[in-house]
Amino acid sequence: MVKIRKADxxxxxxxxxxxxxxxxxTKPVSSQRDLSLAYSPGVAEPCLEISNDPSTxxxxxxRAN
Structure with missing residues (x-):
């Protein structure tokens, strides 16, 4: 391991x-609409889709990143 000085x-x-x-x-977040799509209520749609079909x-x- 490299020796590190406290001061450094x-x-x-x-x-x-x-x-x-x-x-x-990674997506635009410049308006209230953007935030609504990203979070509540918009985030529910992909959550429901994943729940119905985990392969999505x-x-x-x-997750694939």
Whole structure:
């Protein structure tokens, strides 16, 4: 394992934006309609489709990623 100095680790975490991971939408989310399609009530439709036919899970989710 690479030896890391405490000062280097603290500086790494202190610089730039907080955190290390960023979540970026893969679909447009610029309006209330977009959010409604992505979340409630829109998310119910793919959930119901997957429930009726589990083979569609890769079509509607990131599971295949």
């Amino acid at each position: 680790a603290l500086e790494y975490h202190r610089q730039g934006r907080p955190g290390k991971i960023e979540v970026v939408p 899970v890769d079509l509607y989710t990131a």
